[in-house]
Amino acid sequence: xxxxxxxxxxxxxxxxxxxxxxxxxxxxxxxxxxxxxxxxxxxxxxxxxxxxxxxxxxxxxxxxxxxxxxxxxxxxxxxxxxxxxxxxxxxxxxxxxxxxxxxxxxxxxxxxxxxxxxxxxxxxxxxxxxxxxxxxxxxxxxxxxxxxxxxxxxxxxxxxxxxxxxxxxxxxxxxxxxxxxxxxxxxxxxxxxxxxxxxxxxxxxxxxxxxxxxxxxxxxxxxxxxxxxxxxxxxxxxxxxxxxxxxxxxxxxxxx
Amino acid sequence: xxxxxxxxxxxxxxxxxxxxxxxxxxxxxxxxxxxxxxxxxxxxxxxxxxxxxxxxxxxxxxxxxxxxxxxxxxxxxxxxxxxxxxxxxxxxxxxxxxxxxxxxxxxxxxxxxxxxxxxxxxxxxxxxxxxxxxxxxxxxxxxxxxxxxxxxxxxxxxxxxxxxxxxxxxxxxxxxxxxxxxxxxxxxxxxxxxxxxxxxxxxxxxxxxxxxxxxxxxxxxxxxxxxxxxxxxxxxxxxxxxxxxxxxxxxxxxxxxxxxxxxxxxxxxxxxxxxxxxxxx
Numbered sequence: 126x127x128x129x130x131x132x133x134x135x136x137x138x139x140x141x142x143x144x145x146x147x148x149x150x151x152x153x154x155x156x157x158x159x160x161x162x163x164x165x166x167x168x169x170x171x172x173x174x175x176x177x178x179x180x181x182x183x184x185x186x187x188x189x190x191x192x193x194x195x196x197x198x199x200x201x202x203x204x205x206x207x208x209x210x211x212x213x214x215x216x217x218x219x220x221x222x223x224x225x226x227x228x229x230x231x232x233x234x235x236x237x238x239x240x241x242x243x244x245x246x247x248x249x250x251x252x253x254x255x256x257x258x259x260x261x262x263x264x265x266x267x268x269x270x271x272x273x274x275x276x277x278x279x280x281x282x283x284x285x286x287x288x289x290x291x292x293x294x295x296x297x298x299x300x301x302x303x304x305x306x307x308x309x310x311x312x313x314x315x316x317x318x319x320x321x322x323x324x325x326x327x328x329x330x331x332x333x334x335x336x337x338x339x340x341x342x343x344x345x346x347x348x349x350x351x352x353x354x355x356x357x358x359x360x361x362x363x364x365x366x367x368x369x370x371x372x373x374x375x376x377x378x379x380x381x
Numbered sequence: 382x383x384x385x386x387x388x389x390x391x392x393x394x395x396x397x398x399x400x401x402x403x404x405x406x407x408x409x410x411x412x413x414x415x416x417x418x419x420x421x422x423x424x425x426x427x428x429x430x431x432x433x434x435x436x437x438x439x440x441x442x443x444x445x446x447x448x449x450x451x452x453x454x455x456x457x458x459x460x461x462x463x464x465x466x467x468x469x470x471x472x473x474x475x476x477x478x479x480x481x482x483x484x485x486x487x488x489x490x491x492x493x494x495x496x497x498x499x500x501x502x503x504x505x506x507x508x509x510x511x512x513x514x515x516x517x518x519x520x521x522x523x524x525x526x527x528x529x530x531x532x533x534x535x536x537x538x539x540x541x542x543x544x545x546x547x548x549x550x551x552x553x554x555x556x557x558x559x560x561x562x563x564x565x566x567x568x569x570x571x572x573x574x575x576x577x578x579x580x581x582x583x584x585x586x587x588x589x590x591x592x593x594x595x596x597x598x599x600x601x602x603x604x605x606x607x608x609x610x611x612x613x614x615x616x617x618x619x620x621x622x623x624x625x626x627x628x629x630x631x632x633x634x635x636x637x638x639x640x641x642x643x644x645x646x647x648x649x650x651x652x653x654x655x656x657x658x659x660x661x662x
Contacts, residue, residue, distance in 0.1 A: 185551060216550065217553035223547070225544060227544040229549070229563065239549070243553055243558050
């Protein structure tokens, strides 16, 4: 089967995974293991299947009308599409951060509390929120203004709040879908250092169109193009010595 | 140059059309008020009974009847309509049931009000044994308003950003939690404004209530849904069919009251909607 490139046991495994939307193929025959505690970068051109693969890991594709998934996704060995598996439970274990800060039009506190309240984990609400906001480096700045509207924060802080909202659920896996794409370079740097700090504590899958970002942050890299997993392996190998000509032309910027 | 001249020409024409549209409303209101003025007295508005004679009659029972009808129609059409919209938008997206229900609602929307009255007469008045009551009127207007409530509610639900919706799901929220905590609160401002607009149209309808058997003469103010069907629009209609000249003024005065109620409901919806929007931000 899939040898995990680092030798560590995989948290997530995709086996011959195909996804189509209303008959249009977005992902075809992808098999990939995401090893525990590693940061795996998904790179490739737009429309290559990065987001679709990420959303396969937390069953988000099924919310899109006309989506059809074939193949298997395993979380800690369990098929997440199996009858008895609850999508909400999967999503609590496999958290996600989106390209744009998708905050609810409510207070900072309510945003971070959202997932905890939805799953009824309200006993230590305040502690969990403090913990999450501390992790993302926002606590000291906003501890006194938790009732302020979340949308009043600066764009970079909003995205960090999205991280906090996801981390408050103490997930095992973090799916990061182009988390810095809407941010300026200073805010991007802060998010990158946050992601760097989260490495090791979480298994992270980062979809990014920033080649340098992938090189800076990841241990493993997977290159997707046209819905196909072209190749994957240790980031250094992929970037310095890609096996496939498509990967090479993408990395050298000759793509299209 | 030619393009510029065309534009002037079009501008003039559309401007004239705009003046005509605005003018139509003002003219209508003007004539109505002039006709209504002699009859617009406080005891006319509050009179507890309608009389067969122009003197001493009033619209008290009709106002209360219309209020009852509004309440009943709202109590039925809003939960059913909003529930349907939530189902269609969130639970059955693009499935066959959604298409079927959507088509049926389109069909319902195309049914003329008077036909709603005929169906209401057969179903509510006769089959369900309600008789020509306020309850039957409210039920009939609820079916009349239902398609519009559903489509307004669907629009409102669609206005919630899909990203925020996905974010809620990604945090482990169930469908019901997403609907209750995100979709409905976010859509609430347009839901409220749209519902008030739709209901204001419904309470202005005379035709279906006339078919049901609305009365134009009643000596008491209706106190329960089981009381005889009286309403403002049917009262207006009844008075316009009377020969005596004084009834013209009564019809005009009742029309003014009806218009005021409809405009008031719309305004209330708009104001409440905006207030909800402000508090949500």
